[in-house]
Amino acid sequence: MKKVLAVLLCICILSLACGSLAANTFTSGDWEYKYLGDTTVELVKYNGSADTVEIPLEIDSLKVTSVGNKTFDGNGVIISVTIPEGITSIGERAFYNCISLTNIVLPETLTSIGDYAFYDCDNLLAAELPQGLTTLGKSVFHGCNSLQTIDIPEGIGEIGDSCFYGCESLAGINLPDGLVRIGKYAFYNCGNLKSISLPASVQVLDGYCFADCSGLTTIVLPEALTTIGNYAFNDCDGLVSITVPESVTAIGEGAFSSCEELRTARLPSGMTEIAESLFYYDRNLEDVSIPDGVETIGKDAFYCCRQLRSISLPASLKTIGTRAFGSCDGLTEIVLPDGVTTLGDYCFSDNDNLLRITMPDSITTIGLNPFRDCEALFFIQISDTHPVLVLMNDVLYERGTGKLIYYPGWKTDDAFDIPEGITEIGGYAFHNNQKLIRVTIPDSVTSIGTGAFANCRNITRISIPEGITTISEYAFQSCRKLANLSLPDTLTVIGTSAFEYCESLVQVSIPESVSVIDYSAFSSCDSLEEVSLPAGLQTLGRYAFAYCDVLENVVMPYGLSDIGDNAFYKSEKVTLSVVKGSASDTYAADNGLNAKYYTPSAEVDHYDEGVSGDYEYRIERDGTVYISRWYGSADVLVIPAEIDGRQVTGISRNAFSLSGQLKEVEIPEGVKELEAYAFAICVNLEKVVLPESVIRIDDKAFASCRDDLTIVAPEGSYASEWKK
Numbered sequence: 001m002k003k004v005l006a007v008l009l010c011i012c013i014l015s016l017a018c019g020s021l022a023a024n025t026f027t028s029g030d031w032e033y034k035y036l037g038d039t040t041v042e043l044v045k046y047n048g049s050a051d052t053v054e055i056p057l058e059i060d061s062l063k064v065t066s067v068g069n070k071t072f073d074g075n076g077v078i079i080s081v082t083i084p085e086g087i088t089s090i091g092e093r094a095f096y097n098c099i100s101l102t103n104i105v106l107p108e109t110l111t112s113i114g115d116y117a118f119y120d121c122d123n124l125l126a127a128e129l130p131q132g133l134t135t136l137g138k139s140v141f142h143g144c145n146s147l148q149t150i151d152i153p154e155g156i157g158e159i160g161d162s163c164f165y166g167c168e169s170l171a172g173i174n175l176p177d178g179l180v181r182i183g184k185y186a187f188y189n190c191g192n193l194k195s196i197s198l199p200a201s202v203q204v205l206d207g208y209c210f211a212d213c214s215g216l217t218t219i220v221l222p223e224a225l226t227t228i229g230n231y232a233f234n235d236c237d238g239l240v241s242i243t244v245p246e247s248v249t250a251i252g253e254g255a256f257s258s259c260e261e262l263r264t265a266r267l268p269s270g271m272t273e274i275a276e277s278l279f280y281y282d283r284n285l286e287d288v289s290i291p292d293g294v295e296t297i298g299k300d301a302f303y304c305c306r307q308l309r310s311i312s313l314p315a316s317l318k319t320i321g322t323r324a325f326g327s328c329d330g331l332t333e334i335v336l337p338d339g340v341t342t343l344g345d346y347c348f349s350d351n352d353n354l355l356r357i358t359m360p361d362s363i364t365t366i367g368l369n370p371f372r373d374c375e376a377l378f379f380i381q382i383s384d385t386h387p388v389l390v391l392m393n394d395v396l397y398e399r400g401t402g403k404l405i406y407y408p409g410w411k412t413d414d415a416f417d418i419p420e421g422i423t424e425i426g427g428y429a430f431h432n433n434q435k436l437i438r439v440t441i442p443d444s445v446t447s448i449g450t451g452a453f454a455n456c457r458n459i460t461r462i463s464i465p466e467g468i469t470t471i472s473e474y475a476f477q478s479c480r481k482l483a484n485l486s487l488p489d490t491l492t493v494i495g496t497s498a499f500e501y502c503e504s505l506v507q508v509s510i511p512e513s514v515s516v517i518d519y520s521a522f523s524s525c526d527s528l529e530e531v532s533l534p535a536g537l538q539t540l541g542r543y544a545f546a547y548c549d550v551l552e553n554v555v556m557p558y559g560l561s562d563i564g565d566n567a568f569y570k571s572e573k574v575t576l577s578v579v580k581g582s583a584s585d586t587y588a589a590d591n592g593l594n595a596k597y598y599t600p601s602a603e604v605d606h607y608d609e610g611v612s613g614d615y616e617y618r619i620e621r622d623g624t625v626y627i628s629r630w631y632g633s634a635d636v637l638v639i640p641a642e643i644d645g646r647q648v649t650g651i652s653r654n655a656f657s658l659s660g661q662l663k664e665v666e667i668p669e670g671v672k673e674l675e676a677y678a679f680a681i682c683v684n685l686e687k688v689v690l691p692e693s694v695i696r697i698d699d700k701a702f703a704s705c706r707d708d709l710t711i712v713a714p715e716g717s718y719a720s721e722w723k724k
Contacts, residue, residue: 028060034068042066042091051079051100057086067094069114076100085109090117092137099123102146106130113140115160122146129153138162138183145169152176159186161206168192175199182209184229191215194238198222205232207252214238223247228255237261244268253277253298260284263307267291274301276321283307290314297324299344306330313337320347322367329353338362343370346428355379361386366398366405368427368450375409375432397422402444404429411435414458420444425452427472434458441465448475450495457481460504466490471498473518480504487511494521496541503527510534517544519564526550533557536621540567545574553577555598556584559621561696563587581653581676581698612643619646626650626673635661635684641668651678651701660684669693674701685709690719697722 025032030048033041041062043055057064069091072078075098082105083090092114095101101121108130115137118124124144129136131153138160141147149172152159156176161183164170171192181204187193189212196210200222207229210216217238221228223245230252233239239259243266244251251271256262257280265279265288276298279285285305290297292314299321302308309330315337322344325331329352338360345367348354356379357371366389371377380396382389389405390397396406402423407416407430417440418425427449430436433456441448443465451474453459461484464471468488473496476482483504489511496519499505503526510517512534519541522528528548532555533540542564545551548571556576561583568574568591575594578584588595609618610625614632617625625646627639641648650673656662657680665679669691676698679685685705690697690713697719702709713719 026060031056031059033059033062033064035062036065039063040065042068043071044068045070046072046075049077051077053078053080054082055084055087057084065089067091069093070096072096072098074098079103081105083107083110088112090114092116093119095121097121108132111135111155113137115139116142118144120144126150131155136160136163139165141167143167149173152179154178157181159183161185162188164190166190175202177201180204182206184208185211188212195219198225200224203227205229207231208234211235221245221248226250228252230254231257234258241265246270251275251278254280257281263287265289269293272296272316274298276300277303279305281305290317292316295319297321299323300326302328304328313340315339318342320344322346323349326350333357336360336363341365343367346370346372349373352376356381359386359389364388369406369429369431371396371406371408372428373409373432377408378410392419398426407433409433414438416440418442418445423447425449427451428454430456432456438462443467448472450474451477453479455479460484462486464488464491469493471495473497474500477501487514489513492516494518496520497523500524507531510537512536515539517541519543520546523547530554533560535559538562540564542566543569545571547571548574556582558582558584560584566591568593581700583696586698610644615640615643617643617646617648618652620649624649626652626675627655628652629654630656630659633661636664637662638666639668639671641670649673651675653677654680657681663687665689667691667694672696674698676700677703680704687712689713690717692717692719694719 025034031043032045033043036042039062066089070093073093073096078098079100080103085107086109087107088109089112093116095118096116097120099122102123102125104127110130111132112135116139118141119139120143123146125146133153134155136156139162142162142165145168147167148169151174154176158181162185165185165188167190169192170190177199178201179199184206186209188208191214193213194215195218202222203224204227208231211231211234214237216236225247226249228251231254233256234254235258237260239262241264246268248268253276257277259282262282263284263286269291271291272293272295274297277300279302280300281304283306286307293316294314295316296319301324303323304327306329308328317340319342324347326346327350331351332353333356335358339362341362342365347370349372351374354374354377358381361383382391388399390399394408397404403426404422405426415438420442421444423444424447428451430453431451437458437460446467450472454474454477457480459479460481463486466488467490469490470493475498477497478501480503482502491511491514493516498521500520500523505525506527507530514534515536516539520543522545523543524547526549528551530553535557537557537560539562544567546569551571551574554576556578558579576588577598578595580597614630615627616629618628619625625643625648647670653675654677657677659682662682662685664687666689670693672693673696678701680703682705687710692714695718711723
């Protein structure tokens, strides 16, 4: 006792000198420890080199009760560790990444194992957990690839998140009565688990808890279960059947997705929703019950369930989500019950064998072509008095809006005239039609939807009427024989991939009204030789003309400043016609593209010119002005922010060149650009003050000025970085 008191006295003296007792670390032999109070200590670091370690029960006559956080963290030497009786806790990351550890002996007194305690102990073969254990943290055995069996003691009510994540050799596990929750990713990628018995007490299976357990063939869900989390059994390829008990009130999205061998599924009667992707890509699912009471079938719920031969939809159903039954090739007939109001985008798409569908009068909302690529759909049954839908010559339209929803793929006609009065061609309405050569679009059409004619590989000619302002994304993608294209003067936006893979297009005349050509709009147009971009173009998207193998000449408008990365990627023959000093000129140089110069005409680049006092200027399309020439004689000049009531936004090429008298110039806030040679050969210019608004200064803006020219600009602005 006297020895213990002496040690404590020494600790107290040191602690008083250094701070609080609990915050200080002491060393004894190979160990560092900290005082916990009441004659107990916690080990905090092992400094030894032994491969077999017995943790001491006492150190400096003080009782060891805990192996603290990171005590052996990253120790690649230890092979075997024995923890004596009396130790009650193992801290976070205590044996983290101890890659050589194969054996651990745990005491019966142990009650808690902290987060990441044995994380990535690749060679740990077994761990016998004591019966007194009550806390098993998250990721405790994460990545213990050699761990083969584990028994969870009775006191554990919850298995922490990722506790056995990636334990690829784990083949057997016993779970205790009293277990309530299995955490997220708890047994993720435990591919050797063949079966597992869940105790009757389990109520919650959190997200991904058994995901990617590819060897799991059977599991019985207990009657106490209330919640199955997102993707809980995703990628359990060996699972053949599943019965969800009546107690379950919530099943998360993708809970049984990508279970390739799943054949039957029984769902509880209390469900009101089939979650998104619930049975996604269960290619062998043959038999599933959708209980009465279900009102919503979520996005991709049964996508690619190819062996599903029939489906009985409950009378309670109101909404079918995007691609909910897409690629269910086994379905031949679908009867939608009265009460269904909403069909999501492509909800029955890519069903090669679907012959017949019955559509009730209750339907009020239809997304993008619900029957996209259903080439065998010969019979769509709709009442003559349907308030929303109408069939004319087997083509499905929406009343009131004048939208063409679906043109059937089985029709053999090579030409189709869209009826006058139709105002909208719906998304993917003609998608993948291989028979049509010509489609006539009437002047009444004002909108062409996403992918409307995508992959119509035999269409050779199409005329888009005046009034169309936007060609939506993918609208004519992969129309590989489209050689003649007429775009209207009302067009302002050409969307993403709108004409991508139109291999027969040789020349495109883009109207002056177009301001945006989006991502990959004309990518992979292999025959496209020449393009003239409109003067008002503001945005040329990434990859807009990429992979255009024979494209040789593109005229770039002077005002174009927003040019996306790789706009001409792999178009190796292209030469850009640019205005010298323009953004396009810089873009060509930065991307190693051939360029030739042209002189812009006034009508292309600006609306008008003017003179005010000592200044000549040009009026830009947005109503602002660029100073084009200065005729003054001052040696110190403050350039006005406005001229004739118009904001000054730029200094043009050569505007102040050869102004030998100038010594100081202050450029006003609002100016965004200084073009090439703007102040060239101003040989006496000593100081220029630039505003924060400047976003572009040509490298030659101050060509042949003094070497000691001082540039003053706000800290952090473009101009301050440029002057460096």
